[in-house]
Amino acid sequence: MCESMDEVSQAVLAKNDGLAASLRAELAGRGVMVVNLLSSPGSGKTELLARVLARAVERRVPVAALTADLATENDALRLARSGAPVKQLLTDGLCHLEARRLRTHVEGWLPDPTALLFVENVGNLVCPAAYDLGESLRIVCMAVTEGEDKPLKYPTAFGSAHLVVLTKTDLAGPAAFDATAFDAHVQRVNPGVEVVRSCARDGEGVDTLLERVLAARDGGPVHRPPLAPHPHGHSHGPAGEGAEGSAGLLAGHRVP
Template identity: 70%
Template sequence: MCRVVDLRQAVLAKNDEAAQVLRTELTARGTTVVNLLSSPGSGKTALLERELLLARQRGVPVAALTADLATENDALRLARSGVPVKQVLTDGLCHLEAAMLGRHLDGWLPGDTRLLFVENVGNLVCPAGYDLGESLRVVLASVTEGEDKPLKYPTAFGLAQLVVVTKTDIAEAVEFDEAAFRANVEQVNPGVEVVLTSARAGEGLGVLLDRALAAGSGEGTHTPVMAGRQHAHGHGHSHGHDHDHDHDHEHDHEHEHAHDHDHDEDHDHQHPHLHTVAQTR
């Protein structure tokens, strides 16, 4: 008799174990991880830059790790906030994993870091099933992406503890239907909070920071219904295909930076190249 082994579930189970270890270690040192997921071009980098700057102004020790398949553009932008930033290039891998994140944090993350924002690879499919040891999972969607986004990507939105709508300053121009979007989010993730933001106009600025601090202080976070089903029946599979080509054009090409090159070998996948953007804190 042949025995069928679900390799995906085995990989995810291994990741969950690593995520729990990482979560325990970081919580013990007072660090809260916030996992940010979105499609490419959602504007999460622009919003995160504003949130990091606000955290620094408030005196909250924060750091950010951003993952991309290529280029250091996001890290260069985030570094303008003046907080510790690290870029991880995945060389084709479409998501971060807990063990990978742990290796990148080792020896880099400042000991007094209260919040670590992880900007995952721009993708609503691959990263959705991977726990990174976060205490708060946030899914972002811009007003240009369509109100049916939560229905197309039920795993990503269904596991979110906070949903953030970005680029609301152009919502009227693109005829964004807020009520329809909220109804679709509610359908896949009943009770999750939806926050409206605009990095350009300053709408909703500070809410992400406040929710992250609340999660770190032990205040109750939203528990998605889908999370319970995953623990009971294994990890969900998302088969959506993201064809959005919306891009965030808020760029600044004047960067002064230094790079420390390290090569971290990931034997489960490929060999991500680690780039640290150095700046003063």
């Protein structure tokens, strides 16, 4: 039975990877680079993304954002204040996005010209880490209030990141956050990855993050994460959702 579930999981991810590769090629042909933002709930990634979008609009960078949640359009309303085109994607209870669903929402909506498409994934560091969305850049965000051992608890998410962003740095003191230990834990699961410090409240790290994304878009060197096994194999979503919502075991997967 375990072998059967493993085989189903691998088939699900293989199908998703094929769709993701196709979507990445199609969007690249249109001059669009996808940036996938992962984090747990409450990391502050929505506010940080809002600041990045506003700065991109200010600099006349053609940018758009798609934000995913199980319910409400609250994040889309917040992000839209930046002046960038924004669309809400409701997952109907699924804890992650998949390439198929992203393609459906991008088709017929993504404005021309768009150079950068930020995808704010569902707040979850487990399931979304297994699914390539067709992104060229994967960024994992974590708040200092979550604890410095987070990278060790979620090695697949942090191990598959091209860039790690530490948020809410203004709370590091009250949270007794051990920055040295955090940096060591990040490097343990993803040697060589850059960590950007940020505080959306005062704007720290906003320009740095945007510059890193623009550099990747313009062909600059991007850190390539090591292969990282997914520690879980389990069912996602209601019955009848189909193969793409049924399993999540990752073995040797990384974002190209």
